[in-house]
Amino acid sequence: MNFKELRDLFIREGAEFYNQEEASALFYRTLDQLLGWSRTKAVTSLDKYIEASDLPKYLEVLEKLKSGQPIQYIFQETWFYGFPFKVNSGVLIPRPETEELVHWIIETLKGQNGGSLLDIGTGSGCIAVALKKSLDGFQVSALDVSVDALEVAQYNAAMNKVVVNFIEADILAYSGTESFDLIVSNPPYIKEDEKPKMHENVLAHEPHRALFVSSENPLIFYKAIADFALVHLNPQGLLFFEINEYLGKETVEMLELKGFKRVTLKSDMQGKDRMVSCSI
Incomplete structure (x- = not known):
């Protein structure tokens, strides 16, 4: 042959x-x-x-x-924002729209030398590592509830030769003492009732815990992270989210009701509402 x-x-x-x-x-x-x-x-x-x-x-x-096994899991390797990452079935495969979120953050912070940021629900560590590689002088922390995910994220930080402070915690119950200039999260946001629309290889192989939320309370993680940010963001601090394309209006309204300023809804390259930023 x-x-x-x-x-x-x-x-x-x-x-x-x-x-x-x-x-x-x-x-x-x-x-x-x-x-x-x-x-x-x-x-x-x-x-x-x-x-x-x-x-x-x-x-x-x-x-x-x-x-149906994704090729990234077969070879346990992918690329994100130009950097190599190990992935396995314990973490989500990074998506292009998440690269757009990272790029938006980098463009927003352009010219700012130093600061601190927290990535909530870090998974493979792709957001935290890419930001640490791309921003000068930033102290980066990353939080996840999954021990398996944190092991992968720690490996990726070491492979990319960056120092990230990893925290094992459930953001729904976490109340740390640190404060940050920026908090970013790509939390679970796919509603259970959206499962029938999804590709079978995603449903069969990627971690459901990192993907799905109940259809009755789809913003559960966004509300918890927003409340955390109100306490732990420094003055003028920024909050960035990747969001469900169908819940842009609801996410913006929730953040405005909690008192965040300059709430901005941003579309990805396909014209879908996929990102939100706001400030204290």
Whole structure:
């Protein structure tokens, strides 16, 4: 079998979960991971034959993909805001819209030298680590209730050579003593009644605890974090959220009722309401 035939096999057998373009991209990602080939190198090498002893490792990846397992979990690696991150089934796979949130924060703080920030519900640590890498002089803390997630986040901080203060706590019951110039969170925000709209590979493989909230009280984490921020933000401190695209109006109203100023709702590149910022 040559690599073109293997690519066609990925497309044909991955059809249940992926369209042709997605399956082809997963094939090239597999070659990058296993051989270190760029897409250009792979495209120009499709006629090369695969050693019989090497074929099983490609077929093993294909079988995992056919089960709906995300490729980031298969190789336990992804990239976020230009930095490498380890991921596994204990943490969410970072999304592009979260990169947009990080970029918004960096642009907002441009020119500010030093400060302190807290990332609540850090998961893989992608927000905390990316901000620590990108902001000068900031002390960064990151909080999560999951021990498994914190282990991954600590690994990612070390891999990216940054120092982050990690806190194991449930924000619904946490009352620390520190104060911060900025608090950011991408908390669970998908309502249980939205599950039928979601891709099966997300439902089957990513941690539900980090994704879902009850349909009756979808802003539970936002309310708790807002109350925490009212106590723990320094004067002129900033609060940033990633939000449910369907709950932008409700999130803004909640923050305004709690007394936050300059509440700003921001759309992502797809035009969906996905971010909010406000200040004390």
